[in-house]
Amino acid sequence: MEKSDQFEHPINDLIRNRKSTRSFSEQPIEPERIASLFEATRWAPSSTNEQPWVFIYATRDQPELWNQLFSCLNEGNQIWAKDAPLLILSLARKNFSRFSGTNSYAMYDLGGANSFLSLQAVELGLQVRQMAGFHKQRTIDLLNIPDQYEIGVFIAVGYPGDPQSLPEKLKHRELAPRERFLQQEFVMNGPFPPQPEG
Ligand SMILES: Cc1cc2nc3c(=O)[nH]c(=O)nc-3n(C[C@H](O)[C@H](O)[C@H](O)COP(=O)(O)O)c2cc1C
Known part of the structure; x- marks a missing residue:
């Protein structure tokens, strides 16, 4: 699949x-x-406006929680x-709060909220x-995560530093x-071609 390191078309500066x-x-x-950052997640879209996302955060001046x-x-x-x-730490409620049953779009919505947070970070001069x-089980145990929540991702946030200070690799x-893949690799203007039988 063909890739390029160029912006091939104009896009919003926050994304760029x-x-x-x-x-x-x-x-x-x-x-x-x-x-x-968290305000940006509030305004992310979600299936049935469920807003299934939950965040646990810690700053360096809260050493106990940050270290956990x-x-x-x-x-x-x-x-x-x-x-x-x-x-x-970003999480999502697995079940709907106003209806019965599993919210099969909870992780999709959490990903959208995390993208909003990432772009808001750029607006503020930060990066994530x-x-x-x-370690999933350690996270569940240390932070008492109830069964009704699914863990998404951890997110590190800060002002950009000096890459020269990183280990060589x-x-x-x-x-x-x-x-990034070129658009022609993943954007279609029609159905998939017929698949071979088999
Ligand atoms: C769901 C998800 C999980 C990721 N996990 C890691 C990770 O564990 N460690 C890491 O260094 N980067 C991780 N990344 C960052 C990706 O490697 C990064 O987004 C990708 O290389 C594209 O680079 P860019 O975000 O600078 O465009 C993760 C990103 C996403 C969206």
Whole structure:
């Protein structure tokens, strides 16, 4: 599948400037900016307006909770996330609150909310990196996560730092061009072609 590291068509500056960074400055994030990040998630769309997302966050000046969140990350993520001034765990309620039954769009909606948070971060001069690399059972146990919640991702947030301070291998990845599939690889203007029988 063909890729390119160029923006092939005009897009919104927040999308253009978003990047999953691994290098964070030690500068703390102002409480009102943290509130704006979560405000952005409030206004994300969701199936039946269920708003199934839930967040647990900790800043570096809450060492006990920050360390609990940090200790749930896998080792590969801890190497760089150790400098993040803000860690967030994102979760979704599995069941509808106003109807009976499972909300099969809960994780879809959580992903949308996390994207809103990521773009709001750029607006505030911040960057985020989402993480699926964490110890699930440890997270459930340490944070007393009830059965009705599904864990999404952890999110590291901070002001961009100096990539040169990262370990050599990560520095290389951090500075590498970001590639994406060309639209022709995933956008169709018609149905899938007939599939061979079999
Ligand atoms: C659901 C999800 C899980 C991810 N998990 C990790 C992770 O565990 N560790 C990591 O370093 N990056 C993780 N990432 C970041 C991706 O690697 C990154 O988004 C991708 O390489 C594209 O780069 P960009 O976000 O800078 O465009 C994750 C991103 C998403 C959306």
